[in-house]
């Protein structure tokens with residue numbers, strides 16, 4: 001008994017509550033806010049996308065964030081240990097979560113590598129004359145089909161090494177180093193986004209872009225895909241179902257679960273919405289300059305941050321400066337999301353192997369993350385990135401969300417956890433949360449997964465060949481199977 005207490009005291013702690021909030025918001029706010037959110041809004045009905053986005057945020061996102069915070073704080077363990085404390089057979093949920101997260105982090109780091117390359121090209125605004133070719137042919141050197149790997153693109157490869165080294169030095173001392181880094185990487189991009197927004201809305205033609213962004217196309221709401229996109233976006237952007245928020249909360253014992261979840265979620269969504277203004281006002285300016293409708297320049301999809309937006313930057317006065325600002329924004333946004341995942345994985349290992357040095361665990365996680373990312377540095381990397389993103393976010397994360405809700409709602413007891421959350425809380429959590437975790441979240445998520453499945457079965461995603469689709473499914477099934485194996489692996493303790 002005494003021994004146990006001693007171990008508890010040794011757990012890493014954030015040096016203050018504020019730092020915990022900075023780290024959590026830093027994890028949530030990332031490329032998802034500036035790159036993914038605006039392109040989804042552009043694709044799915046402009047302002048109308050905000051409707052499913054906000055509904056899903058309140059109905060599913062915040063309740064699950066509360067769940068993860070509460071679980072981390074209560075169990076004082078990373079994802080695997082936290083679910084293992086509910087029941088040893090539930091450890092697999094944590095394994096599944098960090099595995100899916102790991103996949104996301106592997107390609108996320110590659111997007112950071114592209115940003116790093118663009119940062120260096122910003123000094124000359126090298127993409128100005130042909131932004132599309134620049135991205136696909138010069139930077140990615142993309143092959144014509146997923147079938148042709150065409151070898152490794154060494155520039156991206158080296159940039160990826162640089163990114164992982166950067167990530168490593170943010171996490172190598174656990175909460176100590178993370179706490180210091182987030183004091184910069186959380187506020188800096190927010191200030192830069194505000195600068196880019198002011199720049200955007202003061203450009204001629206910006207109004208058209210903003211109108212495109214905020215005018216709802218309510219027809220989009222009847223499209224199942226929009227709801228799916230909203231759900232995967234909420235999971236992605238709040239960093240839930242990755243095991244991250246569980247790990248981060250496990251380093252505190254005095255957080256306010258409900259209040260902190262609301263602060264994190266609201267800060268995150270406000271930043272997304274503001275970033276939307278920065279992006280669309282700037283695209284409006286470009287559309288006006290090229291005398292084309294905004295819809296044409298806004299239909300950029302995932303390449304928004306690397307083609308359409310940089311192109312608009314190249315057309316404005318002080319192009320070099322604003323390009324540098326933009327790519328520093330992307331890098332500083334992404335880094336604290338990326339290392340939060342490394343922390344989530346490292347925490348799981350250091351919970352289990354207490355004697356292993358944290359530095360080495362972090363180095364190992366970064367190295368494996370890098371190795372896994374190599375596939376995305378081939379000339380077919382973009383296709384694989386798209387594939388893994390589709391399967392990991394639409395199925396992987398959502399399934400973990402369902403498992404988490406069932407484990408806490410039905411096995412641990414939502415009522416028990418709610419009582420724990422409310423003990424000494426400034427903001428009391430109502431009974432609605434129990435209903436949300438036990439019924440609404442699992443049912444809605446399951447329904448959406450089935451709907452997505454129907455779409456994906458009727459047609460190969462992205463018209464990729466069958467073998468590629470199987471790899472995509474592998475990204476969903478391998479984490480689940482690994483989780484099941486760990487769950488049933490004999491547990492030495494107890």
Ligand code: PHE
Pocket residue numbers: 027028029030031032033101104105108236237238239242244337338340341
């Ligand atoms: N929350 C991050 C974002 O919005 C996504 C992310 C989560 C990236 C977890 C890595 C790990 O960009």
